[in-house]
Amino acid sequence: MKKAWRAIIEAGFIIFLFYSNLLMGEFERSGMGRSKGLVWAIGDIFTASNFFVALMAALIGYVLVEFLRQRF
Numbered sequence: 001m002k003k004a005w006r007a008i009i010e011a012g013f014i015i016f017l018f019y020s021n022l023l024m025g026e027f028e029r030s031g032m033g034r035s036k037g038l039v040w041a042i043g044d045i046f047t048a049s050n051f052f053v054a055l056m057a058a059l060i061g062y063v064l065v066e067f068l069r070q071r072f
Helices: 002-026 038-045 048-071
Strands: none
Touching: 002 038, 002 048
16 A cells, blocks of 8 residues: 555656646746736646646656666
């Protein structure tokens, strides 16, 4: 059970970082979030394709971190 919670927490953190990076990008110079607002920016980044990319990145990141943790 401890390994499952560790995997959930680490993957969740990677997903959080992914979405926070997307949200910050909406408020950069070229992002539309500056003119359309926070609610629009949140709606723009929470899509099925973004979630799939975040989930794949989280799984790859978790496997990589566990590999390095066991190796060193």
